[in-house]
Amino acid sequence: MIDARGLVKEYGAKLAVDDLSFQVQPGIVTGFLGPNGAGKSTTMRMIIGLDAPTNGTVTVNGKAYGAHTAPLHEVGALLEARSVHTGRSARNHLLALAATTGVGTRRVDQLLDLVGLTDVASKRVGGFSLGMGQRLGIAAALLGDPATLILDEPVNGLDPEGIVWIRNLLKALAREGRTVLVSSHLMSEMALTADHLIVIGRGRLIADVSVAEFTHRASSDLVHLRSPESERLRTLLVGPGVHVTSLSADRLEVLGMLSDRIGDIAAAHSIALHELVPQQASLEQAFMELTRDSLEYQSTTKAPS
Amino acid sequence: MTSTIVPPTGPADAGLSIPEMTTDEAARLRVTQARVIRSEWLKMRTLRSSWLTLSLAVASIAGVGIVIAWSTANDWNNMRPREKAHFNPLADPLAGFNLAQLAIGVLGVLLVAGEYSTGMIRASLGAVPKRLPVLWAKLGVFTTITLVTMLPTAVITFFISQRLLSSRHIQTTWSTPTVARTVIGIGLYLTVAAALGIALGAILRNVAGAIAALVGVLLVVPVVASALPQTWGDRINKWLPSNAGQALLSVSSDNTTLSPWRGFAVFCGYAVLALTAAAILLKRRDA
Ligand SMILES: Nc1ncnc2c1ncn2[C@@H]1O[C@H](COP(=O)(O)OP(=O)(O)OP(=O)(O)O)[C@@H](O)[C@H]1O
Ligand SMILES: [Mg+2]
Numbered sequence: 001m002i003d004a005r006g007l008v009k010e011y012g013a014k015l016a017v018d019d020l021s022f023q024v025q026p027g028i029v030t031g032f033l034g035p036n037g038a039g040k041s042t043t044m045r046m047i048i049g050l051d052a053p054t055n056g057t058v059t060v061n062g063k064a065y066g067a068h069t070a071p072l073h074e075v076g077a078l079l080e081a082r083s084v085h086t087g088r089s090a091r092n093h094l095l096a097l098a099a100t101t102g103v104g105t106r107r108v109d110q111l112l113d114l115v116g117l118t119d120v121a122s123k124r125v126g127g128f129s130l131g132m133g134q135r136l137g138i139a140a141a142l143l144g145d146p147a148t149l150i151l152d153e154p155v156n157g158l159d160p161e162g163i164v165w166i167r168n169l170l171k172a173l174a175r176e177g178r179t180v181l182v183s184s185h186l187m188s189e190m191a192l193t194a195d196h197l198i199v200i201g202r203g204r205l206i207a208d209v210s211v212a213e214f215t216h217r218a219s220s221d222l223v224h225l226r227s228p229e230s231e232r233l234r235t236l237l238v239g240p241g242v243h244v245t246s247l248s249a250d251r252l253e254v255l256g257m258l259s260d261r262i263g264d265i266a267a268a269h270s271i272a273l274h275e276l277v278p279q280q281a282s283l284e285q286a287f288m289e290l291t292r293d294s295l296e297y298q299s300t301t302k303a304p305s
Numbered sequence: 306m307t308s309t310i311v312p313p314t315g316p317a318d319a320g321l322s323i324p325e326m327t328t329d330e331a332a333r334l335r336v337t338q339a340r341v342i343r344s345e346w347l348k349m350r351t352l353r354s355s356w357l358t359l360s361l362a363v364a365s366i367a368g369v370g371i372v373i374a375w376s377t378a379n380d381w382n383n384m385r386p387r388e389k390a391h392f393n394p395l396a397d398p399l400a401g402f403n404l405a406q407l408a409i410g411v412l413g414v415l416l417v418a419g420e421y422s423t424g425m426i427r428a429s430l431g432a433v434p435k436r437l438p439v440l441w442a443k444l445g446v447f448t449t450i451t452l453v454t455m456l457p458t459a460v461i462t463f464f465i466s467q468r469l470l471s472s473r474h475i476q477t478t479w480s481t482p483t484v485a486r487t488v489i490g491i492g493l494y495l496t497v498a499a500a501l502g503i504a505l506g507a508i509l510r511n512v513a514g515a516i517a518a519l520v521g522v523l524l525v526v527p528v529v530a531s532a533l534p535q536t537w538g539d540r541i542n543k544w545l546p547s548n549a550g551q552a553l554l555s556v557s558s559d560n561t562t563l564s565p566w567r568g569f570a571v572f573c574g575y576a577v578l579a580l581t582a583a584a585i586l587l588k589r590r591d592a
Binding site for chain 2: 045048049050051052065066069070071072073077079081082083084085086087088089092093095096097099100101102103104107110111114140142144145165168169172173176
């Protein structure tokens with residue numbers, strides 16, 4: 001379990017993480033979401049002690065990361081920035097990290113196999129593609145058989161097959177009872193992988209919810225319908241909390257009433273319905289809605305002059 | 306050299322079997338200084354630059370020694386009396402240490418700053434979050450390697466060059482006073498230069514910057530300082546790091562140099578100072 005309390009990180013005048021508190025539970029995959037510059041990577045670096053918090057504390061299984069006797073057995077981390085010497089081979093890189101903690105050669109080879117790098121294990125890492133580098137990072141994260149995994153945008157650079165593979169890997173790791181924290185920008189990807197979400201923006205906590213709840217919140221009661229008697233139906237539907245807008249001669253948009261109820265009303269008055277489509281705001285839209293106010297780097301569309 | 310690598314054929318798709326670790330294996334996991342030393346030794350020997358730079362250091366000492374001894378022996382009969390009087394059979398063939406100190410210092414810089422430039426340091430400090438064991442391990446491994454390679458190189462170069470010089474009977478011998486101290490001193494001096502390289506790499510965390518600082522401290526500062534008026538220069542110059550350290554290698558000593566072991570102690574003092582700064586900064590700064 002990861003327990004962050006009142007984390008603050010300032011880089012000079014820049015407030016990267018601002019009074020952030022959350023817990024990451026074992027046994028599930030927790031998605032760590034937020035727009036660019038939200039402070040995800042900074043938070044992850046603080047968890048493993050690479051950056052010292054300006055204020056606040058973060059513990060892993062009850063202790064600061066650095067206070068554990070075998071840190072690699074507590075937390076395995078894949079960082080955003082490449083953390084490997086380009087002049088060394090993949091296998092030697094893993095062997096060097098393994099040696100610090102007494103992890104054996106056999107495990108290094110098993111992990112190379114797991115991530116599919118056995119064939120290039122003796123090649124210099126400098127020649128690796130982005131995806132191969134990610135795979136090596138994942139092998140490094142698993143070296144100490146860690147109880148907690150922290151992965152900063154692990155799908156970055158992976159091909160579709162690799163994305164499915166990592167999704168399954170994360171789920172399998174969580175199923176074994178491990179704590180898994182994985183950051184991403186892609187809400188849709190997280191909806192498929194994660195069970196729980198921690199959403200931050202501008203270094204502050206925005207949401208700490210289960211994926212199910214987030215999905216539920218995201219689906220609004222907006223319905224599109226098409227009917228030859230749209231005007232008659234319209235008068236039947238309007239009421240307190242229900243807004244109806246005409247989209248065209250035979251099309252209506254109904255806000256505030258579920259499609260089941262609309263269908264029932266239409267049937268009761270023998271009004272034919274040609275279409276009745278509940279509109280679900282996409283998770284991506286919901287995510288953007290949630291984080292709109294905390295965008296660090298907002299894109300502006302400018303007409304060419 | 307760039308090599309293209311064929312992408313791997315994807316992870317085994319026959320389901321995921323995350324390798325298990327037995328509770329016994331897991332119980333043995335812990336970070337110890339000895340393990341970090343083993344890791345650093347592995348790191349050092351798995352980089353091409355280590356072997357390249359180390360070979361360069363050996364080649365400078367041996368190469369310069371053999372070339373100078375051989376050419377002097379060949380040329381001896383044609384040399385003018387003043388040149389002959391100037392020739393030092395001990396110091397001249399060992400002049401290659403000047404180049405070697407740069408190679409060794411640069412390798413020290415690379416071992417630390419190279420980790421910052423590639424990002425490897427984050428993996429290293431992530432595995433050893435107490436951090437200082439990494440610095441001590443690098444220091445221990447590299448100074449040991451330097452001593453066990455450079456000391457024999459200096460000794461062997463000495464004997465080969467004396468052998469070459471003996472054809473003109475202008476050689477010196479191991480038992481002559483100051484000879485053993487000077488030859489062994491080269492090994493010791495380079496070992497401290499190695500430590501200095503490690504410290505500068507850790508302080509500056511940038512390969513180019515640390516190499517510039519190293520060249521500045523060892524070579525440029527003494528040259529600049531030699532332009533000081535003599536009354537000042539004689540008092541200050543001997544305390545500069547490389548001048549102090551090279552007192553150990555000097556054949557004669559006067560009031561412009563420190564006594565051999567005192568000078569070497571001062572040189573070590575500079576290295577200790579730099580390492581202390583490196584340790585404090587490594588502990589304090591974000592990786
Ligand atoms: N070492 C640093 N020095 C100065 N500022 C930094 C440093 N690291 C991060 N920042 C700043 O802190 C803020 C948070 O950055 P961080 O990398 O943690 O965001 P992120 O959520 O990981 O973003 P992304 O989704 O783009 O990866 C950014 O504004 C960034 O510019
Ligand atoms: Mg990031």
